[in-house]
Amino acid sequence: MTTLSNINTSVPNISIHWNGDSAITLFFDAEAGEDLTRDILSLAEEYKSTFSESLIEAIPAYQSLTLCFDSQSIDPESIETSIKAILDNGFNDIATTTSRVIEIPVCYQGAYAPDLSSLAEYCKLSVDEVIQQHTQATYLVNMLGFLPGFLYLSGLADPLHCPRKKTPSLHVPAGAVGIGGNQTGVYPVGSPGGWHIIGQTPLSIFNPSAKQAFIAQPLDKIQFVPISIEQFEKVDQEQI
C-alpha cells in the first residue's frame, strides 16, 4: 500500500494529511467555534485512548487536530487506516462539563496600557469605548498554544480589530493583554510581541510550579473585568 498521497476520509469535511514523517494532521472543513472545538477535543480523547503510549501529542487548533506519534512504536504504514477507522466508526463526545466563565481582572490604565490610545485612535473609538467593548464580550478559549498557557480566544468585537504592530516590541511583560488582527489575548510569560498592549492582568496566566498551572482550558469562557491601578497593585502583592 502506498501512503505517499494524502487521503480523504469518508467522513464528510475531514481530511487527513501527513505532517512530517511522524505526525498526522486532520483538517475540519467547518466553521471554527464552540461546536467544532468540542468535536476536535472529543476526537483527541478518542485517539489518546486508542493509541495510548504511542501517541505523544494531540494538538488541537481552531480547525485542525495534529497527532504526533513515537516513531519507534508505531507502524507508519497502518496508522492512516487506524485513524480513518475511528472517524468511520464514530467517536464519543467528551463528557459535557459545564464550561466555566473565568474572570480575568485587567487594568486598562497608565503604564499598564501603553498602546491603548493609539489603538483607540486607529479604531476611531474613545478609550472608554475600547475598554467597554473589550470587557463586554465573553470570549471562548479555542485552544492553548504558541507560548506555555497562551489562550487562543475568539469573540473579539469587530470594531476592535487592528493590524499587528509593524515593528514588534522587544519585550512584553507577562500578563499583558493585547489585540492583534482579529484576536485578543494575554501574554502568559514575558516575550517579544507584535500585539497592541491595551492593559495588564495581575493574575498568573501560567504558573509552572502550581497545581493548576494554567488559568483556563479549551471551552472555558473568559470575561475581562476592568480594575484600577490600586486594585492591580493589591492583587499583584497578594500573589507574591
Added chain:
Amino acid sequence: MSLKFIKAGMQTSIQDAGRFGFMHQGISRSGAMDPLSLQLANCLVSNSINQAAIEVTLVGPTIEFMQNLSIAICGAEFDLTLNDKPVFNNETIHVNSGDVLAFKGLRKGTRAYLAVAGEFNIESLFGSQATHLTAGFGGYKGRQFGENDVLEIVSPREVELRDLPEAYRPTFSGNYLLRCCEGLEAEQFEQESLAAFYDTSYTISVDSNRMGLRLEGQAVPLNAPMSIVSSGLVQGSIQVPPSGLPIISSVDGQTIGGYPRIANVISADLTLLGQLKAGDKVSCLSVSRQKAWQCMEEKYRFLNALFSS
C-alpha cells in the same frame, strides 16, 4: 557534592530528552537540541540514555568540580582542558575535587553535552528536568547558568573508563545535507517554488536559536500570498513566511504554526539541527516518507547496538 561555573559560557543549560505530551498547552518540547550527542555522553557514564546533562553552546564554560566524578563530553568539538592539560570528547574522564575543566576554542559543531555519572539535584517540571528557556522554567532556576552558579549532584558513581567506537563519533563539517519529506502545505506551493527551495544552498542566519533556524539565500519565489489553516507545528517543520526565507522550527519553537510548511526535516536528521550555527551551509534533499521511516529504523538499530553493548 557539586560543580561550580567559574565562567558560564554563552548559553549553558540543563537539558534532557525534553517534554512530551504538553504541546496542547503551549509547552514546546524543549530539551537537547542534539539528543543523539546527549545520549552518547550518557552512554559513556552509564546513565540512563535520556538523562539530563549540561548543554554547552558555541562559547563554553569553565567548570570547577567540588568532588570526584566520572564525566563525558560528546557533540561539538571544543579544545578541552582539565587543569590546563588536554582532554577529549567521546571518552569517559575521571575528575577529582578541585579540578578545573575549560571549554576553549570551538573547532567543530555547535553544541556539546557534558554528562555526569550521577544525578542533578533539580526538580522535574512537566515530566522533564530540561530548561525551558523561552518560558523561564525547569532546569537550574529556569535559566541558563551564570558565573558562580553551583549545581548540586546526588548519587555520584565512579564508572569504568571507556570510549566511543569510531562509527559513533560524528564529524561536523559545516556543510550539510538535510533530508526532507513533503511538508503539510507542500502541495500549495508552485512547482517553481519547490524547485527553487530544493536547488538552493542556504546559509544559517545569525538570528537562529533553539526556537528555530533561519535560512538565508535565494528566497523561495511566492507569486501570491498564501494563507493556511493554523495547526500543530512539529519539530523540523520548514515554514516559508512572506519573505520567502525558510525557517526550520526546533525544540523551543511555538506549538502552533501560521506559515505554510514546504518541507519537514526527517526525524532521523533532526539531531543535526543542534549542530548548525551561523554561516554553516545547508541544502535540502527531498526523500519519500517511506525512506524517512527506513532511516529512522536504521538509526534505532545503530544506536541499540551501542547501548546494549
